[in-house]
Amino acid sequence: xxxxxxxxxxxxxxxxxxxxxxxxxLSVIHQTYPHIExxxxxxxxxxxxxxxxxxxxxxxxxxxxxxDDGIYDAMNKGLxxxxxxxxxxxxxxxxxxxxxxxxxxxxxxxDADIYYGETELFDADWHSLGxxxxxxxxxxxxxxxxxGMNISHQAIYIRRSIVGQYNLRYRLSADIxxxxxxxxxxxxxxxxxxxxxxxxxxxxxxxxxxxxxxERFCIFSKHYGLLPNVFNHVVIAVNLIVYYIRHGKTND
Numbered sequence: 001x002x003x004x005x006x007x008x009x010x011x012x013x014x015x016x017x018x019x020x021x022x023x024x025x026l027s028v029i030h031q032t033y034p035h036i037e038x039x040x041x042x043x044x045x046x047x048x049x050x051x052x053x054x055x056x057x058x059x060x061x062x063x064x065x066x067x068d069d070g071i072y073d074a075m076n077k078g079l080x081x082x083x084x085x086x087x088x089x090x091x092x093x094x095x096x097x098x099x100x101x102x103x104x105x106x107x108x109x110x111d112a113d114i115y116y117g118e119t120e121l122f123d124a125d126w127h128s129l130g131x132x133x134x135x136x137x138x139x140x141x142x143x144x145x146x147x148g149m150n151i152s153h154q155a156i157y158i159r160r161s162i163v164g165q166y167n168l169r170y171r172l173s174a175d176i177x178x179x180x181x182x183x184x185x186x187x188x189x190x191x192x193x194x195x196x197x198x199x200x201x202x203x204x205x206x207x208x209x210x211x212x213x214x215e216r217f218c219i220f221s222k223h224y225g226l227l228p229n230v231f232n233h234v235v236i237a238v239n240l241i242v243y244y245i246r247h248g249k250t251n252d
Contacts, residue, residue: 003110004106004107004110004111005034005035005106006035006084006085006086006106007035007036007037007083007084007085007086008033008035008036008037008084008085008086008087008088008102008106008157009036009037009038009039009082009083009084009086009087009088009160010028010036010037010038010039010087010088010089010090010096011039011040011041011075011078011079011082011087011088011089011090012024012025012028012038012039012040012041012089012090012091012092013041013043013071013074013075013078013089013091013092014040014041014042014043014045014049014053014091014092015042015043015044015045015049015068015071015074015092016043016045016046016047016049017045017047017049017092017093018045018047018048018049018052020092020093020200021049021052021053021092021093022052023093023095024090024091024092024093024094024095025040025052025053025056025059026056027090027095027096027198028059028090028096029056029059030099031096031099031100031101031102031103032099032100032102032103033100033102033103033106035084036084036102037061037062037082037083037084038059038060038061039060039061039062039063039078039081039082040053040060040062040063040064041063041064041065041068041074041075041077041078042063042064042065042066043065043066043067043068043074044065044066044067044068045065049092050065053065062081064077064081069168070168070171071091072166072167072168072170072171072174072175073166073168075089075166076165076166076168079163079165079166082160084160085159085160086115086157086158086159086160087157087158087160087163088154088156088157088158089153089154089175090154090197091153091154093200094154094197094198094199094200095197095198096196096197096198097120097194097195097196097197097198101194101196101197104192104194105117105157105192105194105196108190108192108193109190111188112159112188112189112190113158113159113162113185113186113187113188113189114140114156114157114158114159114182114183114186114188114189114190115156115157115189115190115192116136116140116151116155116156116157116189116190116191116192116196117136117155117191117192117193117194117195117196117197118131118132118135118136118155118194118195118196118197119131119132119151119152119154119155119195119196119197119198119199120195120197120198120199121198121199121201122198122199122200122201123200123201123202124200124201124202126200129201131195132150132152132199133239134147134148134149134150135150136150136151136155136191137150137151137191138191139189139191140183140189140191141183141186141189142180142181142183142184142186142223143224144183145176145179145180145220145223146220146224146228146229146232147232147235147236147239148236148239149176149179149216151179152197152199153175153179154196154197154198154199155196155197156179158179158182158186159186162182162185162186163178163181163182164178164181164182166178170215170218170219171211171215172208172211172212172215173212173215173216173219176216176219176220177219177222177223180219180223217229217233220232220233
């Protein structure tokens with residue numbers, strides 16, 4: 001029996017994704033961990049997504065469907081409804097890795113501010129692309145992202161008391177800023193040493209890749225300083241080229 005049993009708020013944000021939403025819902029609903037508050041924020045879908053969500057209403061603590069000002073506005077709505085000790089974002093198309101993942105995460109070490117793990121990437125046909133190019137750090141701090149976001153948004157559990165709202169100035173990369181800001185307040189981060197999430201590639205940050213990169217550069221410069229960030233991006237570019245030569249893909 002687990003002695004450390006915090007409540008985890010899982011937030012799913014979705015808009016017109018009837019194809020993938022059920023996979024995500026079921027990956028949360030089938031968790032063996034009992035202390036989960038599930039919140040779903042829909043952006044006013046009209047493709048049947050809301051009807052799919054409604055089938056699982058008995059498993060959802062809060063569900064809101066209304067137009068929003070983008071994905072991070074929807075995430076802020078989810079945070080405003082959250083009451084759990086920790087928060088995890090598992091957006092439509094992504095999945096918690098296995099039914100016992102949340103239970104395993106909280107069994108690692110008690111009372112950390114942040115828990116994190118690896119992410120397996122999947123394409124639109126749900127074929128595995130392997131792990132992300134950026135290996136997770138053995139020890140995570142707010143400085144760990146200086147060479148790139150090496151922990152996926154779907155693979156990090158953060159104590160709710162240290163998270164703020166997403167900065168809506170950033171349309172595609174506010175999650176990076178959000179994690180760094182929380183990490184600056186964290187005193188104990190735990191590497192779970194396991195794969196904790198499945199990530200569907202091809203979101204908005206990929207579709208508008210150049211804008212996403214510019215936002216990331218601004219965020220990293222804000223937190224790490226402009227000149228160090230320029231140097232760090234040279235390292236990032238070299239690592240990317242080497243990885244692509246070796247594997248023929250980027251696996252971001």
